[in-house]
Amino acid sequence: MEIRDLTPDDLDDVLDLRRRSFGPLSAADQDRWRQAVLPVLGERRYLGAFDGSRLAAAARARQFTQWWHGRPQPMAGVAGVTVNPEDRGRGLGTQIMRAVLDRCAEFGEAISVLYPATTPIYRSLGYEHAGAQYKVSLPAESLRQIRPSGQVKLRRMGPADTAEVISVLHRAHGASRASGPVSWDERTWSLWLGNEEDFLYLADDGFVIYRWRGEDIEVETLVAASPDTARALWSMVGSASSIAKHVVASVAPDDPVLWLLRERSKEPIKTVRWMFRVLDVACAVERRGYPQHVTCDAVVTVDDPLRGAGSWRLEVAGGSGTATPVAETGVTISVNGLSALYAGVPAATLRLSGLMSGDDRHDDALDSAFAAKAYMLDYF
Secondary structure, eight states, X not given: OEEEEOOGGGHHHHHHHHHHHHOOOOHHHHHHHHHXXXXXXXXXXXXXXXXXXXXXXXXXXXXXXXXXXXXXXXXXXXXXXXXXXXXXXXXXXXHXXXXXXXXXXXXXXOEEEEOOSSSHHHHHTTOXXXXXXXXXXXXXXXXXXXXXXXXXXXXXXXXXXXXXXXXXXXXXXXXXXXXSOEEOOHHHHHHHTTOTTSEEEEETTEEEEEEEETTEEEEEEEEESSHHHHHHHHHXXXXXXXXXXXXXXXXXXXXXXXXXXXXXXXXXXXXXXXXXXXXXXXXXXXXXOOOTTOOEEEEEEEEETTTEEEEEEEEEETTEEEEEEESSOOEEEEHHHHHHHHTTOOHHHHHHTTSEESOOTTHHHHHHHTOOOOEESOOO
């Protein structure tokens, strides 16, 4: 079995592989997929496993920016992990994922995220459940009743606004000290902002992307850095309430819209879980943001099935952190457990689930340093 970079000549076979794994794509979706994938091939971010000349499996690593406690860093978003039906059970999924993770490390990406179709294979490679995409269903009329508290200028946006959209995300997620949300690269944003089926509006410090989904409205992304803009955008979405009865929206678990509603009782929420992995302990700790008032000094011994075991002194102070290799042994934690801790899963949960053991003197400090409600607005 040979694992190599995919080329444009392989895309028809990749589409066939996707169809057999995930179901058919419409002609329009196939065109969008090709537009999104072609540039990735030249970046060596799409790998295939070949049995002779036949494509047996494929996977790619998208280039994202992800925020952790308001600080952005590069993140590898693994997607499109597919194995032909006749090739399943041969360990190809594990083989190609190992190759993808090696490629991500080569690119200097210290963290990675994926949405799993199945959990065991990714857990065996060091990923752990860490956060979710939260989709809430809200009455459109309730959103219409949110009254803007000031004059917010909204305008339609398109591909030419890509840089401004990314700037808004940096300002908004930084100010809210968000953990988990992502931004696509400029090329992909430009592609998404050209989708004629979506309604796209931009303010000075926020934007919204939404569409009709049957008789309902679906909000893909709504980001706002000020109360006035949040009210203006949600109110505009709710203005479709004469037709739409419900708005299904991707939101943060503590999104302000849930406090802007006049009436709240039951809110159906669909959660789509994502898994997280630390690829480079030192870089991941250094690139993350932390609460300004928290200090932590703890030694952790990390067992990584791909990179072996090692001990690190984790030091956090003044909103920054470092991880330095040391010879001593500290609290024992698998890379799965470290990844979950990094994403805000409490130490007590990790201990009860067998992902962390040993010295518990620093559990409170670790919980405070890595505190987070990890979420994403995007699915990939």
